[in-house]
Amino acid sequence: MILNVEYSCPQNLKELLEQLAHAGETGKIIAGGTDVIPALRQRSPRFVRVKKLIDIRKIDELHRVEQTEKGLSIGSGVTFSEITRHPVIREKFPLLAQAASRVGSVQIRNRATIAGNIVNNAPCADSVPPLLVYNANLVVLSNNGERVIPVAEFLAAPYRTNLQTDEIVTRIELPNIAAGYRGEFYKLGRRRAVAISRITLAVLAKVENNTIEDIRIASGAVTPVAKRFFDLEKNVIGKEFSKELCIHLSRELGKSVMEITGLRYSSAYKLPVVQQMFYQLLRRIETGNH
Ligand SMILES: Cc1cc2nc3c(=O)[nH]c(=O)nc-3n(C[C@H](O)[C@H](O)[C@H](O)COP(=O)(O)OP(=O)(O)OC[C@H]3O[C@@H](n4cnc5c(N)ncnc54)[C@H](O)[C@@H]3O)c2cc1C
Known part of the structure; x- marks a missing residue:
């Protein structure tokens, strides 16, 4: 089935935020597409208003994993394959690495992103329980600025979160874990x-x-x-x-x-x-x- 939706691939966050704000409820971010594409194909009621897919794959800062003084910052576009292999995540946040390694198949893990998993908020999203015990925070950006929200407060209802249509999750922050x-x-x-x-x-x-x-x-x-x-x-x-x-x-x-x-x-x-x-x-x- 050929999907009847527009597609764009902004090159940076500024362009992305403009496009999101302009598209309103008809816009939908697409990262790996492993939830979005099947849902569009199945004409899921959650996606009936979607007229435009906004692909975030080319935005470099969303693909970084960085150690900070406070902990680890994982870009929203980091895939489960990358998480599974990442030495710092494996060492310091092993429950997340284990969960990532159990998502779908190799092909799915090569595409599926951590933020996609959280924002889709399926009850069975594998990354979420580890993120909850690690007290992870999401950093969310819109043209109005940045806000930080704990994962536990972000999840509203099955397949619903507190993300607004003009917002993007830019990264997931995992605070350092004390020894022991x-x-x-x-x-x-x-x-x-x-x-x-x-x-x-x-x-x-x-x-x-x-x-x-x-x-x-x-x-x-x-x-x-x-x-x-x-x-x-x-x-x-x-x-x-x-x-x-x-x-x-x-x-x-x-x-x-x-x-x-x-x-x-x-x-x-x-x-x-x-x-x-x-x-x-x-x-x-x-x-x-x-
Ligand atoms: C065959 C198959 C097997 C699977 N197996 C598993 C499994 O074992 N465990 C599991 O947990 N999941 C599984 N999944 C589900 C899926 O792969 C994950 O939920 C995946 O992590 C979604 O990420 P994505 O990048 O593909 O998201 P997409 O499909 O691109 O997007 C999903 C949602 O997140 C939003 N979104 C994505 N990125 C951002 C962002 N940065 N900011 C704001 N919104 C964003 C999109 O708008 C959309 O609403 C499976 C899927 C398939 C097709």
């Missing part, structure tokens, strides 16, 4: 490769003398929007990290998920699997047995 944090990422799909996630979990914890000093827990695909479990985290700070605590936390995570989703046809399968996988992740962190 241990983390785990888990993805369950229906098969091993090219699988849409049924469950994703990311956990990051700082444990000192067997006591939880900090813990960050996020899930994807089990709730309508990927989520940080702040209440659960708060209740276990300062507690001894034991097998009993892992069991308790897994039960509580299950309860929180049920409160959000209610009983669904998939609950009989998903709930025990989420609890069991979460328990295993926690035990790996607790015992240091990766």
Whole structure:
């Protein structure tokens, strides 16, 4: 099917912002196109107003990964293949590198960008749970200037975010992680490769003398929007990290998920699997047995 839309490829951010502002609701940024093109082909209701695709691939600053004093800045147009291979991301933010390596196939990872994954905001977007536990911020730009927004606040509803039509995500900022944090990422799909996630979990914890000093827990695909479990985290700070605590936390995570989703046809399968996988992740962190 030939798509009946205009196409432009601005050479810099100024041109891009002008085109976005001019196109309003009829404009759509395209990066890797791995969500946009299938959605247009399927005549997704989310894209009925789109008359113009604005390609951001030629804008150099969106493709950079830079270390700053505060942490790491990942350009919005960086692909999952680049993230998977990047030595600093692998070393300092391994949960993101692991999640990136599990997205789709090699062909998809070579095109799919990190910002595209976040802005599309599918419940099963693999990069989001790691970004949530890393307290990542998005830097968003329009002709009115720049704003910085935590990923957790950016995600509004399934396939909806707080991005305005004249705005672009320019980069994702990951604050430095203090020494002593241990983390785990888990993805369950229906098969091993090219699988849409049924469950994703990311956990990051700082444990000192067997006591939880900090813990960050996020899930994807089990709730309508990927989520940080702040209440659960708060209740276990300062507690001894034991097998009993892992069991308790897994039960509580299950309860929180049920409160959000209610009983669904998939609950009989998903709930025990989420609890069991979460328990295993926690035990790996607790015992240091990766
Ligand atoms: C076969 C297949 C398998 C897949 N498997 C997985 C998987 O396992 N896990 C997973 O998480 N995803 C998967 N996906 C989904 C997809 O690849 C990702 O969501 C991808 O990261 C989207 O990035 P993109 O660059 O292709 O975005 P695009 O399709 O170009 O854009 C997606 C959305 O983001 C917006 N956007 C893109 N960049 C910006 C920006 N800088 N600023 C503002 N808005 C922007 C676009 O306007 C659009 O709304 C799969 C897709 C396919 C086709």
